[in-house]
Amino acid sequence: MAATRMVVIGGDAAGMTAASQARRRKGPDELSIVAFERGRYTSYSACGIPYWTGGEVDGPDALVARTPAEHRERGIDLRLGTEAVEIDLDRRRVRTRAVGDGTYEWTGFDHLVVATGAVPRRPAAEDVPGIDADGVYGVQTLDDGEAVLDGLGRDGVRRAVVVGAGYIGVEMAEAMLRRGLDVTVVDRADQPMGTLDPDMGALVREAMEGMGIAVEFGAAVREIRAGDDGRVRAVVTDRAEHPADIVILGLGVAPDTRLAREAGLPLGEHGGLLTDFSQRVRGHDGIWAGGDCAEVFNLVSGDTEHVPLGTHANKHGLVIGTNIGGGYATFPGVVGTAVSKVCELEIGRTGLTESRATAAGLRYATATIESTGRAGYYPGAALMTVKMIAELGSGRLLGVQIVGREGAGKRVDVAAVALTAGMTVERMTSLDLGYAPPFSPVWDPVLVAARKTAGKLRE
Numbered sequence: 390m391a392a393t394r395m396v397v398i399g400g401d402a403a404g405m406t407a408a409s410q411a412r413r414r415k416g417p418d419e420l421s422i423v424a425f426e427r428g429r430y431t432s433y434s435a436c437g438i439p440y441w442t443g444g445e446v447d448g449p450d451a452l453v454a455r456t457p458a459e460h461r462e463r464g465i466d467l468r469l470g471t472e473a474v475e476i477d478l479d480r481r482r483v484r485t486r487a488v489g490d491g492t493y494e495w496t497g498f499d500h501l502v503v504a505t506g507a508v509p510r511r512p513a514a515e516d517v518p519g520i521d522a523d524g525v526y527g528v529q530t531l532d533d534g535e536a537v538l539d540g541l542g543r544d545g546v547r548r549a550v551v552v553g554a555g556y557i558g559v560e561m562a563e564a565m566l567r568r569g570l571d572v573t574v575v576d577r578a579d580q581p582m583g584t585l586d587p588d589m590g591a592l593v594r595e596a597m598e599g600m601g602i603a604v605e606f607g608a609a610v611r612e613i614r615a616g617d618d619g620r621v622r623a624v625v626t627d628r629a630e631h632p633a634d635i636v637i638l639g640l641g642v643a644p645d646t647r648l649a650r651e652a653g654l655p656l657g658e659h660g661g662l663l664t665d666f667s668q669r670v671r672g673h674d675g676i677w678a679g680g681d682c683a684e685v686f687n688l689v690s691g692d693t694e695h696v697p698l699g700t701h702a703n704k705h706g707l708v709i710g711t712n713i714g715g716g717y718a719t720f721p722g723v724v725g726t727a728v729s730k731v732c733e734l735e736i737g738r739t740g741l742t743e744s745r746a747t748a749a750g751l752r753y754a755t756a757t758i759e760s761t762g763r764a765g766y767y768p769g770a771a772l773m774t775v776k777m778i779a780e781l782g783s784g785r786l787l788g789v790q791i792v793g794r795e796g797a798g799k800r801v802d803v804a805a806v807a808l809t810a811g812m813t814v815e816r817m818t819s820l821d822l823g824y825a826p827p828f829s830p831v832w833d834p835v836l837v838a839a840r841k842t843a844g845k846l847r848e
């Protein structure tokens with residue numbers, strides 16, 4: 390009997406994890422696996438680009454978890470430089486175009502994995518004239534990382550402007566600082582890190598200014614000015630003109646679902662593919678989707694949303710590969726956990742912000758506390774701010790945001806577990822968390838926040 394064929398579109402986290410996991414479960418006699426990737430790399434860590442461009446880690450090879458050759462050795466027919474251009478659901482086949490010579494080919498499938506990722510948001514030239522000037526970079530792929538490093542290597546590059554102050558923007562601001570540049574961050578929002586409440590975003594902003602990063606918030610970029618040589622010279626906002634020798638765009642991403650949409654696969658309100666818990670595209674047997682091109686279920690709000698993070702993409706891939714490989718696995722959803730940092734400032738968040746809780750129709754109390762991350766007398770004890778949000782009535786934890794120095798960011802994981810378990814903040818107050826002076830005060834900051842929030846709920 391001929392082997393079943395699995396076709397994967399997209400050779401990074403979700404796609405190649407799915408392919409590898411399916412291969413682990415089924416040999417080539419049972420399952421043939423073809424993976425199409427339009428770029429040059431597979432299984433790469435875009436997450437490492439800020440640290441590579443900042444000079445802290447090597448790249449690009451060090452950022453590749455598994456090379457094309459390693460995938461091929463494991464019996465995956467990986468086709469680099471090959472772009473999928475059409476999905477024919479009726480005849481169960483995918484049309485591809487070779488990036489090099491432009492030749493087209495059809496490949497049939499029994500199982501199709503759509504793992505096309507996301508596309509970075511980039512304003513159109515009619516909205517922001519000059520956006521295509523030489524020296525303006527997005528940061529999505531390892532090729533982008535190489536382009537940024539080339540840009541940094543040019544003569545006279547002293548001033549960087551980062552447009553967009555989400556987590557990629559602030560991480561790239563740090564990278565530019567590490568390269569010794571004068572750095573300005575602009576964003577049309579009033580505070581950086583839109584995934585935090587504004588009061589917590591304000592702490593990030595203050596810390597960024599303290600690090601010597603110039604900021605302009607609440608102002609949209611209107612134009613990017615270039616010199617006669619076509620190279621970027623300045624970023625012009627509603628209120629100011631910021632001189633720039635290099636511009637980094639960190640404006641967020643949207644799910645890359647053009648192929649899926651044209652094929653008639655179901656998309657959610659955030660533009661991502663809709664799947665069931667097994668990562669099967671809703672209503673389509675044998676069609677699977679995961680990673681940044683798919684929407685996820687939020688276990689706290691009960692909504693689907695687009696959360697483009699590598700942590701989810703890898704888990705989706707594992708679930709898809711297990712299911713195609715004859716096993717059973719599900720991805721239940723996310724609670725919205727993310728960590729990031731700008732220089733020594735760590736930022737963690739999980740669950741709902743105040744605005745998200747309000748949008749979900751939830752009434753809540755909040756409490757914000759300041760505490761050190763170690764016993765106050767222990768060397769290096771530094772402050773962190775913890776904000777906790779809990780539902781009125783039930784007392785259920787809804788969300789936590791933490792901004793502070795060493796040890797702040799990953800503390801949010803405790804709250805992520807509490808959210809997943811559906812704990813009340815009252816129950817959290819007696820959690821058995823580890824304590825020793827180098828790691829925590831005797832009352833961990835998360836416990837202090839839980840006690841204060843529980844007190845507010847009792848009022």
Ligand SMILES: Cc1cc2nc3c(=O)[nH]c(=O)nc-3n(C[C@H](O)[C@H](O)[C@H](O)COP(=O)(O)OP(=O)(O)OC[C@H]3O[C@@H](n4cnc5c(N)ncnc54)[C@H](O)[C@@H]3O)c2cc1C
Pocket residue numbers: 398399400401402403404425426427428434435436437438439471472473474504505506507528529530557645648679680681682697698699700701702
């Ligand atoms: C700078 C940066 C920092 C990040 N930091 C973090 C972090 O700290 N933590 C975290 O959890 N996440 C982070 N992320 C997000 C993380 O990288 C993504 O969520 C993850 O890579 C998504 O994996 P994916 O497989 O869904 O999509 P992608 O990694 O985008 O891969 C999709 C692949 O599909 C290919 N492709 C698309 N369309 C086609 C087609 N038609 N034919 C053939 N190939 C196609 C693309 O070339 C691409 O290689 C970061 C991202 C960036 C850019």
